Amino acid sequence: MNSVEEVLASLSTGEVEVLDLTAPLSRETPSLVLPEPFVNLIDFRIEEVSAYNEPGPFWKHHNIHTGEHVGTHLDAPIHWISGREGKDVSQLDLGRLVGPVVVLDFSAEATADPDFLIDVDHMTSWQEKHGKFPANSWLLFRTGWEKYSHDKQAFLNLDDEGSHTPGFTAACAKWIAEELDISGIGVETVGIDAGNAATLDPPFPMHYFLLGADKYGITSLRNLDKLPANGAMIVVAPLPIVGGTGSPTRVLAIVPR
Numbered sequence: 001m002n003s004v005e006e007v008l009a010s011l012s013t014g015e016v017e018v019l020d021l022t023a024p025l026s027r028e029t030p031s032l033v034l035p036e037p038f039v040n041l042i043d044f045r046i047e048e049v050s051a052y053n054e055p056g057p058f059w060k061h062h063n064i065h066t067g068e069h070v071g072t073h074l075d076a077p078i079h080w081i082s083g084r085e086g087k088d089v090s091q092l093d094l095g096r097l098v099g100p101v102v103v104l105d106f107s108a109e110a111t112a113d114p115d116f117l118i119d120v121d122h123m124t125s126w127q128e129k130h131g132k133f134p135a136n137s138w139l140l141f142r143t144g145w146e147k148y149s150h151d152k153q154a155f156l157n158l159d160d161e162g163s164h165t166p167g168f169t170a171a172c173a174k175w176i177a178e179e180l181d182i183s184g185i186g187v188e189t190v191g192i193d194a195g196n197a198a199t200l201d202p203p204f205p206m207h208y209f210l211l212g213a214d215k216y217g218i219t220s221l222r223n224l225d226k227l228p229a230n231g232a233m234i235v236v237a238p239l240p241i242v243g244g245t246g247s248p249t250r251v252l253a254i255v256p257r
Contacts, residue, residue, distance in 0.1 A: 007254070014257060019227070021140075021186075021234075021251040022072045023149060023220045029071045030152040030220075032190050035162070041067025044248075068246040074238040075192060075207065075217040079245035082212030089247045090240035092216065096183035099136040101232040101253060103224055107144035110166040114157055115196055116143075117169045123176070130229055135181045138234045142224040145188040149222070156190060167194020170205035177209035184216030184236075186251070188224060192217035218251060227253055 001009065010016040023029065027045050034040050044066040050056025068089075069075065077086030087093075104126055109116045118141065133139060143166045148154040157164040166189065168176070173193075176185065185192060185206070193206045202208045210217055218236060233254040238247035 080211040089244040097236040110143035114164040140186040163195030165195035173205035177213040186218040
């Protein structure tokens, strides 16, 4: 039995299971809100074309209208100015869209402070306890933000001073991008940076450093509380949009029971 057959056999016997880490995509899906004078993407919507009726008597189908960076989505390097000469979403390395998962839990810190920022010492402390991050891995950051995903106002947490959601210091973003041999990072929030990341130097440092280093980011993840800290595998499946800076993405985890 080869390694692929072993995985398939484990799925059929229930030794491993597939978990969906993807948020459902609908008109109610929260999306990023940029302040003026910046222009926002359109929200997701679905438009009926036919439903077993005169426009299509034997079938039902729809048009969909959405921005690239809505719901659970992947940021490709070309999304940010630091990666402008990099890959679009159709050019991503397929081998890096499947890999080991590491889950880092900062839900207690983010519950206490919605503006909590993960710093380098948080990362090195985690490694001291759990070991080095595997090559080609995806680091998924659990902040407990999923609990707000059905309430757009709470999920974006906007007030007159901006958005208050957890993220990363500029130093941590730079360290992850430059020092770690990983494929990308994933978060439960609407973007890979903190809500107040425009005030950091550089602004939106996770976008700037991660995408500039040819690494990828995924957002609005679910069910991270069901994953072990180590030992699971991720499958990240964006649409191969030619010229696309990102894509709504199905994210699956293969997890030992």
